[in-house]
């Protein structure tokens with residue numbers, strides 16, 4: 001039996017360069033794993049079983065855990081049944097990549113349980129077939145991602161910053177946010193220069209998806225303004241929302257409808273999981 005953390009991610013910056021002909025958007029983003037984690041228990045068994053602690057999540061072929069299981073079998077030809085149990089802690093429709101992280105964790109676990117027939121690089125390449133964010137979770141936790149998000153450049157760890165995640169009572173749909181975006185109207189920031197800013201200790205945090213999300217949900221803009229007024233120096237939407245991350249030393253305000261999670265950056269070594 002393997003018990004593994006399946007971490008959430010944030011985007012320290014997210015630049016949307018253009019809409020592509022295949023309907024996806026060309027991105028350049030600095031991704032970072034954080035220690036807000038789901039837990040996955042997995043063991044080889046005599047028949048397939050999948051249990052999820054959150055009854056609102058489907059456990060059929062639409063769940064990325066099942067997609068990852070089938071992907072691994074298709075690519076390796078290894079068909080060993082297994083028993084998977086998923087403890088959900090990462091909020092959904094939150095921009096934290098919970099489902100993508102679960103898929104990456106399953107691929108890494110199945111590979112380990114099967115005697116490592118594939119390299120992490122192969123797992124990463126295969127995983128992009130089932131989701132743009134999954135390859136990132138096979139990095140060591142800090143990575144510059146381009147293309148749809150599936151081209152991953154592994155980077156050295158950043159200083160392990162503490163932060164708050166703020167979760168509003170509603171979620172946002174990723175395709176919906178992208179549909180409301182006009183990439184040509186965005187500030188033309190140069191992604192490689194922004195990337196350097198994080199390693200020169202003068203980080204420039206921004207997320208090109210904020211404006212589209214705020215147009216869809218004025219409550220999101222009001223929340224960002226409220227957190228900034230509380231004195232947090234950096235407040236940024238996570239991925240396509242609806243969570244924010246807040247960097248700063250103070251405690252967050254008491255807001256009855258918002259759930260706050262205290263968390264920090266985490267990384268893994270190439271030899272172990274998170």
Ligand code: C5P
Nearest residue numbers: 023024025131132133148149174175178
């Ligand atoms: O690849 P994934 O299934 O995670 O993408 C979900 C949706 O997010 C896509 O169907 C698309 O609407 C949007 N998306 C995008 N450009 C990206 C990544 C995602 O438009 N680079």
